[in-house]
Amino acid sequence: MRRWLALLVAATTSLVLIALLVPLALLVRALAESSALTQATAEAQSVAAAVGTADVAGLTLTAERTSAGSGHAITVFLPDGRVAGAPAPRSAAVELAARGQSLTAETPAGLEVLVAVQGVPGGTAVVRAFLGENDLHRGVREVWLGMLLLGLALIGVGILVADRLALALTRPMSGLARVSHRLAAGDLTARTTPGGPAEVRDVGLALDHLAGRISDLLAEERETAADISHRLRTPLTGLRLEAESLADPREAARLGARVDALERAVTSVITDVRRRSREQASCDAARVVSERVTFWSVLAEDQGRAARVRVPPEPLEVAVSAAELSACVDALLGNVFAHTPEGAAFSVRLEPEAGGALLEIADSGPGFRPGAGPPVERGTSGGGSTGLGLDIARRTAEASGGSLALDASPTGGALVVLRLGSPR
Incomplete structure (x- = not known):
């Protein structure tokens, strides 16, 4: 916008200056010609006054002195x-002036000012003052150059003023854009700084009001989630007591496991709702991945699975909370144990990369079934599962500013590649 406003002001100022300076330049030219003609006429008349009283030598001396000045x-x-005086041809205009009529005549080389002097013995004398192009337009180029420089200076000043005005308009608008991007990224504390024209300030106040309203709605959502958790835990506690009171221990254990699963699902939903309303968290991915791999290594040893783990010894910060990253790793390793035969090896590799971290989990199982649909689509799976594990991993990666990719491992199994963003 600043560039377009500067171009607009430059074009407008140029048109105005052209409309003013062109007639003024022509007027300067006409005034210079008129002044030169008046001066030449006065000089010719001063020489004409001496025609009747001086001889040829005296007239020549008078003409040369006047011409020198x-x-x-x-x-x-x-x-x-x-x-007498400067040599010059006797033109037709001179013959006409010799009849007793003073005049001004144009020639290819300039302008002749002819003054007829009557009463001279033998007829009429003619005094000729010649004006060349340089004489007619003396000083005009310098005036035109000054006018041009003045016009360019005025155009420059106009562009500078327009740029300052445009900056006063675009700077608060750019601030509004930055605040809107921060709000879109989840930073609900972002607010505008009042500035610029009244209309821009009104937009900034409206954006601040919208951000405050969003914060209030998310706070209400958190309260609602907390209320739901209290309401659901009471019947879950009752179900757990009912299950524990069954006479059959196996049936009681089975129902208790179902109640535990339901309670974990409710807790996960409530945690997810609350997480979306909080600011972005961070954790040490190397520590979290090492802990989860250590947890699953016990089951891997029981099933005879070879595990290759490569995790950097130094901390590796990523833009995701430790609980979310743990749930993501558990979901991916759980898929390995659930959808590959016992004894199938797997590997976990975590390493830093530009802008975050790279987490790869590969196995030597059957891999992703071809034609089974997108495995990361929520509720869709080609292996008879709920399809939520990879969706959890995808949402975790995208929440950190990264991405999830699926491929085939070197051994023909499944390869899951997570790119996790670093904290801002």
């Missing part, structure tokens, strides 16, 4: 054909 060539044509 003004720079105009002055010639006196006497009635007997003699010429």
Whole structure:
């Protein structure tokens, strides 16, 4: 916008200056010509006053002195054909002036100012003052150059003022854009700084009001989630007591496991709702991945699975909470144990990369079934599962600013690649 406003002001100022300076330049040219003509006429008349009282030598001396002071060539044509002063041809205009009429005539080389002097013995004498192009337009180029420089300076000042005004308009608008991007990224504390025209300030206040309203709605959502958790835990506690009171221990254990699963699902939903309303968290991915791999290694040893683990010894911060990353790793390793045969090896590799971390989990199982649909689509799976494990991993990666990719491992099994963003 700043560039377009500067171009608009430059074009407008140029048109105005052209409309003013072109007529003014022509007027300066006309005034210079008029001034030169008046001066030449006065010089010719001063020489004409001496025509009747001086001889040819005296007239020549008077003409040369006058010409030296003004720079105009002055010639006196006497009635007997003699010429005094600067040599010049006897033109048709001179013959016309010799009849007793003073005049001004144009020639290819300039302008002739002819003054007829009557009462001279033998007829009428003619005093000629010649003005060349340089004489007619003396000083005009310098004035035109000054006018051009003045016009360019005015255009520059206009562009500078327009740029300052545009900056006063675009700077608060750019601030509004930055605040809107921060709000879109989840930073609900972002607020605008009042500035700029009244309309822009009104937009900033409206954006602040919208951000405050969003924060209030999310706070209400958190309260609602907390209320739901209290309401659901009471019947779950009752179900757990009912299950424990069954006479059959196996049946009681089975129902208790179902109640535990339901309670974990409710807790996961409530945690997810609350997480979306909080600011972005961070954790040490190396520590979390090591802990989860250590947890699953016990089951891997029981099933005879070879596990290759490569985790950096130094901390590796990622933009996701430790609980979310733990749930993500558990979901992916749980898929390995659930959808590959016992004894199938797997590997876990975590390493830093530009902008975050790279987490790869590969196995030597059957891999992803071809034609079974997108495995990361929520509720869709080609292996008879709920399809939620990879969806959890995808949402975790995207929440950190990263991504999830699926491929085939070097051994033909499944390869899950997570890119986790680093904290801001």
